[in-house]
Amino acid sequence: MLDNLLDKWKHTIYLSLLAPPLAFRADRMYARLPELRPEPVCEALPMLSIIVPARNEAQNLRALLPSLRALEYPGRLEIIVVDDNSADETAVIAASFGARVICLPEPPPGWLGKPYALYRGALAAQGDWLLFTDADTIHQPHGPARAVQYALDHNLDGVSLFLAQECRGVADRLALTAAFAGMFTAWRPESAHLNGQYVLLRRQVYEESGGFTAVRHEALEDLALGRHLRQQNYRVQMMRGEQAAQVRMYHSRTQMWQGMNRLGSQSLRFSGLRALWMVFFITIAMNPLLVLLAVISGRVRRIWLPLTWGAVAAGFVPWARRFGPGWYAALSPVGALVVQSAGAWGMVRRLFGRGIQWKGRTV
Numbered sequence: 001m002l003d004n005l006l007d008k009w010k011h012t013i014y015l016s017l018l019a020p021p022l023a024f025r026a027d028r029m030y031a032r033l034p035e036l037r038p039e040p041v042c043e044a045l046p047m048l049s050i051i052v053p054a055r056n057e058a059q060n061l062r063a064l065l066p067s068l069r070a071l072e073y074p075g076r077l078e079i080i081v082v083d084d085n086s087a088d089e090t091a092v093i094a095a096s097f098g099a100r101v102i103c104l105p106e107p108p109p110g111w112l113g114k115p116y117a118l119y120r121g122a123l124a125a126q127g128d129w130l131l132f133t134d135a136d137t138i139h140q141p142h143g144p145a146r147a148v149q150y151a152l153d154h155n156l157d158g159v160s161l162f163l164a165q166e167c168r169g170v171a172d173r174l175a176l177t178a179a180f181a182g183m184f185t186a187w188r189p190e191s192a193h194l195n196g197q198y199v200l201l202r203r204q205v206y207e208e209s210g211g212f213t214a215v216r217h218e219a220l221e222d223l224a225l226g227r228h229l230r231q232q233n234y235r236v237q238m239m240r241g242e243q244a245a246q247v248r249m250y251h252s253r254t255q256m257w258q259g260m261n262r263l264g265s266q267s268l269r270f271s272g273l274r275a276l277w278m279v280f281f282i283t284i285a286m287n288p289l290l291v292l293l294a295v296i297s298g299r300v301r302r303i304w305l306p307l308t309w310g311a312v313a314a315g316f317v318p319w320a321r322r323f324g325p326g327w328y329a330a331l332s333p334v335g336a337l338v339v340q341s342a343g344a345w346g347m348v349r350r351l352f353g354r355g356i357q358w359k360g361r362t363v
Contacts, residue, residue: 013300016287016308023281023315026184035240036161038142040072041149047076048144049127049203053117055084055359057135058093064135065097072141080125081135082117087360100124113359114196115221119212130206132199136248137163143244147200150237157234158201160194160226161241165323166248172256173323174335175342176249178282179263181319182339185281186274192230193238196222197247205234219262219356260342261349261356285312285336309333 050068054061061081068079081094083103094101102124107116122130129148133139147159167173199222201211209232211225218224229236250256288309294300309330316332346356 012287012290012294013304013308015284016291017311019281019284019287019312020315022185022277022284023181023319026181026187026281027318029184029187029189030162030180030240032189033162033238033240035242036143036146036150036159036244038140038146038244040142041074041145043074043149045073045075045145045148045152046128047078047126048073048129048131048148049122049125050077050079050131050133050144051118051121051125052079052081052094052099052133052135053084053114053121054081054086054090054094054135055113055117056086056088056090058086058089060135061090061093061097063138065094065099067139068099069097070141071139071144073145075145076127078126080121082121084113084117111216112219112221115212115216115218118221119216122206122211125203128203130201130203132196132201133245134197134247137197137245138247139245140243143241144200147241147244150239151200151202154237155235156237157205157229158199158236159239160200160222160236161198161239161244162195163197163244164242164246166246167323168248169250169253169256170328170331171253171338172250173328174331175256175260175338176335177316177319177323177328178285178332178335178339179260180322181316182278182282182285182336186277188274191238192226194222194226194229194236195238196220198241198245199225201236205229209234257342258357260339261346263343282336282340285316286333286340288312288333289337312336 052064065079071077079099081099081101083091083094083101085104085106091101091103102120104117104120107113118132131144131147147161151159165176167176209229212221214228215221215224226236250259288305291300291305291308295302295305313329313332316329317326320326320329320332349356
C-alpha cells in the first residue's frame with residue numbers, strides 16, 4: 001500500500017515538470033498577438049463614440065475621464081457614460097467632466113446589467129465607430145485614434161485589446177498572473193475572444209450583428225459577443241495594447257475573489273475542449289503545494305520540493321514580469337490555488353442556483 005501511495009506522489013511530481021513548457025507556450029502565444037502602438041495619426045478619422053458602462057464607478061471615473069478628455073483624436077469624438085443604477089456619485093462625476101450621461105434603472109427582464117448598459121449606450125451613440133471601455137481603464141492620448149486607423153488599414157470590423165494590468169496588492173497580482181497564463185495555455189490564433197475592457201467595432205457591424213442584444217443574458221458578455229461575431233464571419237482582431245491603455249481590475253480582495261468566481265465559472269464554456277488544457281495547467285501549477293505537504297508528512301524526499309517548486313516558478317517568470325516584479329513567480333503555486341479555488345467555488349454556486357455576486361448584483 002505504501003508503494004502505491006509513493007507511486008501516486010511520483011505522478012504528481014512528474015506532472016509538475018510539465019508546467020514550464022506549458023507556461024512558455026502560453027507566453028509565446030501572447031507574444032505573437034499583434035501589438036497596437038499608439039502613435040500619432042495625421043489623417044482625419046470617422047466619428048468615434050466612446051461608451052463607458054458605470055455602476056458605482058465614481059472613484060474610477062475621476063481617473064478615466066481626464067484621460068479621455070486628453071485624447072488626441074483627429075475627428076469628431078463623443079464620450080458617453082451609462083450610469084447603471086449607481087448608488088454613488090457616478091452620474092455627477094461623469095457630468096462634471098463633460099461626458100454625456102445616460103441614467104438607467106434596473107435592467108428589464110432577460111437582460112443583465114452590463115449588457116443592457118452597453119446596449120443603451122450604443123443606442124444613443126452617433127459615431128461611425130463605437131469604443132466600449134470599462135470605467136477602471138486609463139487611456140493614452142493616441143490609443144483610440146491608432147485603433148481606428150489600424151482597423152481601417154487592415155479592413156477589420158473591429159479591434160479588441162489586452163491592456164496593461166495595474167496591480168497594487170499581492171493577491172490580485174498572483175491571481176491575475178496565474179489566470180492569464182492559464183488562459184493563454186489554451187489560446188489559438190483563431191480564438192474568437194474579446195476583452196470587454198476595450199472593444200472597438202464599426203457601428204454598421206454592431207447593428208447588423210445584433211450587438212449586445214444577442215448576448216443580453218450573458219455574465220461574460222465580451223466572450224459571448226466575440227463568439228457571436230465569429231459565427232457571423234466578422235473580422236475582429238485581438239491585439240496587445242499595453243501601450244494604449246491600462247486597467248486596474250480589482251480594488252480589494254473581495255472584489256478579486258468575486259471576479260475570479262465569475263471568470264473561472266463562466267469562461268471555460270467559451271473555450272470548448274481547449275478548456276481542459278487550462279484546468280490541467282492550473283492544477284499542475286498547484287502541485288508544489290501538495291509536494292510541500294508530502295514532504296512535511298514524510299511521504300517524499302525533501303529534494304523534490306525545490307525541484308517541483310522551481311520548475312513551476314521558472315515557467316511563470318515571463319508572466320510575473322507582466323504584472324510586477326519577476327520574483328513573484330516564486331509564489332505562482334499560491335496564485336494557481338486562488339484561481340482554482342475561486343473558479344470551483346463559482347461553479348458550485350451556479351450548480352446550486354445561487355449565482356455569483358458582482359457589483360451588488362447576482363449574475
